[in-house]
Amino acid sequence: xxxxxxxxxxxxxxxxxxxxxxxxxxxxxxxxxxxxxxxxxxxxxxxxxxxxxxxxxxxxxxxxxxxxxxxxxxxxxxxxxxxxxxxxxxxxxxxxxxxxxxxxxxxxxxxxxxxxxxxxxxxxxxxxxxxxxxxxxxxxxxxxxxxxxxxxxxxxxxxxxxxxxxxxxxxxxxxxxxxxxxxxxxxxxxxxxxxxxxxxxxxxxxxxxxxxxxxxxxxxxxxxxxxxxxxxxxxxxxxxxxxxxxxxxxxxxxxxxxxxxxxxxxxxxxxxxxxxxxxxxxxxxxxxxxxxxxxxxxxxxxxxxxxxxxxxxxxxxxxxxxxxxxxxxxxxxxxxxxxxxxxxxxxxxxxxxxxxxxxxxxxxxxxxxxxxxxx
Amino acid sequence: xxxxxxxxxxxxxxxxxxxxxxxxxxxxxxxxxxxxxxxxxxxxxxxxxxxxxxxxxxxxxxxxxxxxxxxxxxxxxxxxxxxxxxxxxxxxxxxxxxxxxxxxxxxxxxxxxxxxxxxxxxxxxxxxxxxxxxxxxxxxxxxxxxxxxxxxxxxxxxxxxxxxxxx
Numbered sequence: 001x002x003x004x005x006x007x008x009x010x011x012x013x014x015x016x017x018x019x020x021x022x023x024x025x026x027x028x029x030x031x032x033x034x035x036x037x038x039x040x041x042x043x044x045x046x047x048x049x050x051x052x053x054x055x056x057x058x059x060x061x062x063x064x065x066x067x068x069x070x071x072x073x074x075x076x077x078x079x080x081x082x083x084x085x086x087x088x089x090x091x092x093x094x095x096x097x098x099x100x101x102x103x104x105x106x107x108x109x110x111x112x113x114x115x116x117x118x119x120x121x122x123x124x125x126x127x128x129x130x131x132x133x134x135x136x137x138x139x140x141x142x143x144x145x146x147x148x149x150x151x152x153x154x155x156x157x158x159x160x161x162x163x164x165x166x167x168x169x170x171x172x173x174x175x176x177x178x179x180x181x182x183x184x185x186x187x188x189x190x191x192x193x194x195x196x197x198x199x200x201x202x203x204x205x206x207x208x209x210x211x212x213x214x215x216x217x218x219x220x221x222x223x224x225x226x227x228x229x230x231x232x233x234x235x236x237x238x239x240x241x242x243x244x245x246x247x248x249x250x251x252x253x254x255x256x257x258x259x260x261x262x263x264x265x266x267x268x269x270x271x272x273x274x275x276x277x278x279x280x281x282x283x284x285x286x287x288x289x290x291x292x293x294x295x296x297x298x299x300x301x302x303x304x305x306x307x308x309x310x311x312x313x314x315x316x317x318x319x320x321x322x323x324x325x326x327x328x329x330x331x332x333x334x335x336x337x338x339x340x341x342x343x344x345x346x347x348x349x350x351x352x353x354x355x356x357x358x359x360x361x362x363x364x365x366x367x368x369x370x371x372x373x374x375x
Numbered sequence: 376x377x378x379x380x381x382x383x384x385x386x387x388x389x390x391x392x393x394x395x396x397x398x399x400x401x402x403x404x405x406x407x408x409x410x411x412x413x414x415x416x417x418x419x420x421x422x423x424x425x426x427x428x429x430x431x432x433x434x435x436x437x438x439x440x441x442x443x444x445x446x447x448x449x450x451x452x453x454x455x456x457x458x459x460x461x462x463x464x465x466x467x468x469x470x471x472x473x474x475x476x477x478x479x480x481x482x483x484x485x486x487x488x489x490x491x492x493x494x495x496x497x498x499x500x501x502x503x504x505x506x507x508x509x510x511x512x513x514x515x516x517x518x519x520x521x522x523x524x525x526x527x528x529x530x531x532x533x534x535x536x537x538x539x540x541x542x
Contacts, residue, residue: 079410110504111433118433121441125413128448132406144452151445171504 014095014106022238023057029238029284030056036288067227072134075224079133083126084225084232090122091236094243099173101256101268112171116247117158120202123240124150130233131221142220145210145295149201152302153208157198159310160191163317164251167332177255181332185252187339188317190347192252194310196279199248201298203240205283207290208298215292242280249275309350316342385425392418405451413444430504 027042031052034041042053071080096106097115109115124147131143165171167187168179185192201208212220222233249255253275256268293301317339324338392415399411416439423432510516 076406079407109429111429114430114433114437118436118441121436121445124445125410125440129410147445147449147452151449154441169505 010106015092018092018095018239018243019235021242022235023061025238025242025280026057026060026234027054028281029287032281032284033288036285061231064231065228069227069229070224072136072224074135076133076135079129080224081229083130083133084229084236086129087123087126087236088232088239090119090126091239091243093119093122094240094247097173098243098246098272099177099250099255100272101265102174103265104256104269105174108172108174110172112173113161113165113176113247113251114171116173117161120150120154123236126236127221130225134221134224136224138217138219138223139221141217142212142223146204146221148295149204149208149210149298152299153198153201153306156194156302156306156310157202159307159314160195160198161251162314163188163191166318167321173250173255177250177257179332180254180257182336183252183254183257187332187336188252188313188343189340190343191310191313191317194306194313195252196248196282197306198302199244200283200286201302203237203244203283205241206287207293209287209292210295210298241283242276245279245283246272246276248279253279305350305354309346312346312350313343316346381425385422388418388421388425392422409444409447409451412447413440416440416444430507 031041042056071077094116097109097112099105099108127146128143131139131146134140164176164179164184167184168176170176170179204210204212210220212222214220217223222230225233249272254271255275256272258267258271261267261271320338320342321335324335329335329338395411395414395418399408399415402408402411416435420432420435423429423435511521512518
């Protein structure tokens, strides 16, 4: 009986933390973006929202809960109502395996990071459900874009994910953290960058915000949602942003590792959340500073640059890692210079190829432009 | 037989999976059928989890939900109007029913025929994922079939490229 009570308590904690963090992060995001755009953002102005309007999100949540839930006429009722539930469930499932500390983890399945990978399609399917059941042009367009974008960006994401797994020799998230004597971002800067960009596309943040491009297609796949159903999508988006940041921090920034964590294990979650928060802030900076790319540019960027680069990285790193191992560099720290050199090499070659391609394209463009004058 | 947590969970999940499969076959709209198909895949994955093979469950979700189902949705998107309410064609259901019944009968016959071992053949090692990987790529294991499978996938990729090529 006691074990069941503990299970229930643990799941409740895992349920509350994401929502609470989303409430705080929405406030943070609004403030950060306001500052980028030279505004004040939410501020109290004498109401009860508290200093710097820290309770603004709470007030918004209460307001949104009281709003009417409208199911559009002609919508597929069951699927329409199920989509917000699925999106929140999919967003929460990831939190089960995030290692907050050496022993502080909901569950450490032997498939570890692979679990995170297989949870991803459920978010996509909630988008498809929402977009299809709404019977709305904008929602359908948003769904098309979301499917095209997420399905293609999964590939470089998984490919770059394989490199930390290869260096660790395990899928377990806990072992991935333990293996990082150096944060993997220092050893594998290019895969970390690829993973970060692909992750940004997965969670649909600018510059990859095509699925809900509000200047073009209202709100994309959740255009027709109102009240708390809209709130569910909005919350799930922020929960996803933050959990993706935490996963990135776990994979590439050393997870809960940090100074004094051996002496005081309670520092583990603090370090992880701090790192995750920094990654989240970068996402918000992107949101505030980046233009929205066109969908064909997004897909070209993925298929013509990120995917080949991730494949090349996979092959090169696998080879260099083995070579260094055979030459006696058995620890990660000893192999770090080798791996960094490999990263540098691939980076220089990629830069050279891009430069060459760009020159060729520019020459062709110029030739076209001057052609009328030459005749 | 006592009903422990595992047995009850198995019965509930199996019943839900079968119900979802039935509903999928009987669904009027193809999109509903796909959603129910995903429910069936998730149910089968849950059965794998109950059996203690989480890697199989992960593969099940990865390939069937992340791959096959998304592909089905993509196919609907690019062919039949995504927003339209066209019911799915019911031309070939009888033939499909015969084939499905044949497969079902054959599998049932097989399951009843095979003398299933009641004890596990090998004790489950601690890290069976690593063992699986080593078996797949070691020379003493299944390296050649494994590489041949990748060759097959490569040929499929080339075929798809050939079909999709702009002429």
